[in-house]
Amino acid sequence: MEGPVGHRYEAVARALEAAIEAGVHGPGDRLPGVRKLAAQFGVSVSTVVAAEHLLEDRGLIEARPRSGYYVRRHPWEPPERPAPSSPANEPVPVTSQALVLRVVQAAGEPGMVQLGAAVPHADFLPARGLRRAFAGVPARWGGRELDYAFPPGPYELRQQIARRMADAGCQITPEEVVVTNGAQEALTLSLRAVTEPGDVVAIESPTFYGLLQAIEALGLRALEIPTDPDEGIAPEAMALALDQWPVKAALLMPNFGNPLGHRASDERKRALVELLEDRGVPLIEDDVYGDLAFEAPRPWAARAFETRGGVLYCGSFSKTLSPGLRVGWAVPGRFRDRVEYLKYSGSSSTPAWPGFAVADFLERGGYDRYLRRVRGDYARAVDRVSRAVARYFPPGTRQTRPTGGFVLWLELPEAVDALALYRRALDEGISIAPGPLFSPSGKFRHHVRLNCAQPWDARLERALARLGAMAREAAA
Numbered sequence: 001m002e003g004p005v006g007h008r009y010e011a012v013a014r015a016l017e018a019a020i021e022a023g024v025h026g027p028g029d030r031l032p033g034v035r036k037l038a039a040q041f042g043v044s045v046s047t048v049v050a051a052e053h054l055l056e057d058r059g060l061i062e063a064r065p066r067s068g069y070y071v072r073r074h075p076w077e078p079p080e081r082p083a084p085s086s087p088a089n090e091p092v093p094v095t096s097q098a099l100v101l102r103v104v105q106a107a108g109e110p111g112m113v114q115l116g117a118a119v120p121h122a123d124f125l126p127a128r129g130l131r132r133a134f135a136g137v138p139a140r141w142g143g144r145e146l147d148y149a150f151p152p153g154p155y156e157l158r159q160q161i162a163r164r165m166a167d168a169g170c171q172i173t174p175e176e177v178v179v180t181n182g183a184q185e186a187l188t189l190s191l192r193a194v195t196e197p198g199d200v201v202a203i204e205s206p207t208f209y210g211l212l213q214a215i216e217a218l219g220l221r222a223l224e225i226p227t228d229p230d231e232g233i234a235p236e237a238m239a240l241a242l243d244q245w246p247v248k249a250a251l252l253m254p255n256f257g258n259p260l261g262h263r264a265s266d267e268r269k270r271a272l273v274e275l276l277e278d279r280g281v282p283l284i285e286d287d288v289y290g291d292l293a294f295e296a297p298r299p300w301a302a303r304a305f306e307t308r309g310g311v312l313y314c315g316s317f318s319k320t321l322s323p324g325l326r327v328g329w330a331v332p333g334r335f336r337d338r339v340e341y342l343k344y345s346g347s348s349s350t351p352a353w354p355g356f357a358v359a360d361f362l363e364r365g366g367y368d369r370y371l372r373r374v375r376g377d378y379a380r381a382v383d384r385v386s387r388a389v390a391r392y393f394p395p396g397t398r399q400t401r402p403t404g405g406f407v408l409w410l411e412l413p414e415a416v417d418a419l420a421l422y423r424r425a426l427d428e429g430i431s432i433a434p435g436p437l438f439s440p441s442g443k444f445r446h447h448v449r450l451n452c453a454q455p456w457d458a459r460l461e462r463a464l465a466r467l468g469a470m471a472r473e474a475a476a
Helices: 005-021 034-041 045-057 098-106 127-135 137-141 155-168 182-194 209-217 235-244 266-279 333-347 352-363 366-392 418-427 458-475
Strands: 061-064 068-071 178-181 200-205 221-228 247-252 283-286 311-316 327-331 407-411 447-451
Touching (some): 005 034, 034 045, 045 068, 127 366, 155 178, 178 182, 178 333, 182 209, 182 311, 182 327, 200 209, 200 235, 235 247, 266 283, 311 333, 327 333, 352 366
Parallel strands (some): 200 247, 283 311
Antiparallel strands (some): 407 447
């Protein structure tokens, strides 16, 4: 059972889960004590406790006061997943994205239960380590933090990013990286580098509304491709779209896409990359959730499978370290020089102080230590919200079961209008993201996305119960 600390409790949890499934520990049975399990697995007591907490969050076992852990008699059965999307097979202009700003603004309103914008609560972020990194910047960097950080950005930060991307299967050099103001700028610059107004961009359906905003701002047309809630776009569906329409770029999130939380297999990523390369269509990859896999190892990026420089990779620390840092980057392949020029002509530079602080945090190992902890935190957070949805929402509600990230996508009964539910919930101090925001054609009127990156407490459970009651009333 020896191995990295962050993996031991997961291995113990998997072994106990297998024993429960095999009937070694049946429904209602008491698990052996923590000291006995620690001896059996050759790990510490704290590792066993962490494994039991994970199984408890998954609904497999339950704690009884002064008695220990018992196998649940009725283990958690997740609801049915949403059906794969079936969008109209034609490009459309992106409009009516004004509501997005309201959803995002609600995230910062005092007293609002923030289930709308995909922004992690401060409790999930490494605030103490980041503060130390920020405080140490002047002494270490000798005034460089006060200068402009012209493109491509501080070398030390690009070096750390290049090292990190090896975990995603990407062997790159610091020279290939262009630092940006978050992933949104990286995505916009990448789109500008490979398209002209009026061009067609293939996207997942549903897809993150931030990508739709970038498409709208650049005067492009979006072509929605049917997307499976588990594995994303099938290569066959992409090939059909390329046969029918003059697609100039594909904009995809293969790892824990937002809002579905899907994760494409390596085989599917490879097939998509090879297909797009053969057709001469650049792939813009949004990988902001890639580091947030619930279990190690981190999935490889689609860029790991490219051979001709046609993948423009976009990343960010906004979903992991802090949204307020605005430290993102692009690895634009053969379009690097174009992206670097567009970056300079558009915003001139990136903030130097946050960049140096992040470089220091990564170099000293703070990021890896943080990820080992927060992956389990997000897995538990998503699972708790998922179970609450199953408990409080109307019969027939479907939901995704992501293996990374921190969002849930719900398919509600057809009688429930997501926009009406959004407005009613907002009046009661609950923010959600209605489904039509995630489609250029206004699809998904019976869907909502929930941000699960919130501390679990009575207030959050009450909000989910109230939201479920409103959905039940609408479905009746």
